Amino acid sequence: MYRVACRIQSDIGGQVMSEVWFAFDRLEPWSKRLTGRVLERVDTLGKALLLNFEDGSCIYTHNQLYGRWMFKPAGQRPDTNRQLRLALGSESRSALLYSASEIDVLEAGQLETHPFIARAGLDVLSSEADVDRIAAHVVDEAYRRRQLGHLLLDQGFLAGVGNYLRSEILFLSGLHWQLRPADLDEGQLRGFAEAVHALMWRSVRTEGITNDRARVVELERAGWKRRDYRHYVFNRDGQVCFECDRPIERVTVSGRRLYRCPVCQPG
């Protein structure tokens, strides 16, 4: 959702909304209230979007399976059979949400108590989630006694970490998947939070390449294919570790593939 959020932000963010339209009668009063106001900032929260207005209120959308955002110049609509659920328009551009979506509007201060938001994990790609915040989150009572290999796939822990990032984060922080936050010393905890932050952002910027930039450039030049230089360890079982030359192992944790270097990530 991060890319969609950036697109909405660049098309209509920071602008006065001349159109705010909802397909749902219950949200009708909000059309009037938000029209003429500035859409200040768009945040992601896992698969949800938070469209924050200048008065502190916020439109919450969760796309579920079929929801789709489309973008057009003001006054135009895309040629689609989908049903429009939400239209936001400035003087120049429109952002339009089609098909099944959960949509709500929250008053300033209601955000933390919304059921989805209360159970969603920390969104590493939000503006508040710096390394300190992530480190504090990791040692919360709710998580400190669970193994990292399981925790990292729990969307209630960190939103948006998929399966390949789990292996890559553990490798970059040099940690075995069976370790729990409670087992980590201060340096390890810091390293883990830094790896989470660095790799989440890197994977967005590089469209999924998590390996070190300098190494990627070097291997690309040497004729390596993307799938071979893309990750530190993920999908590389049997091949040698970039750091120590020992073979990468594959195990199954929480029902999904996890890759690790037995030397760089000792038990």
Ligand SMILES: [Zn+2]
């Ligand atoms: Zn290694």
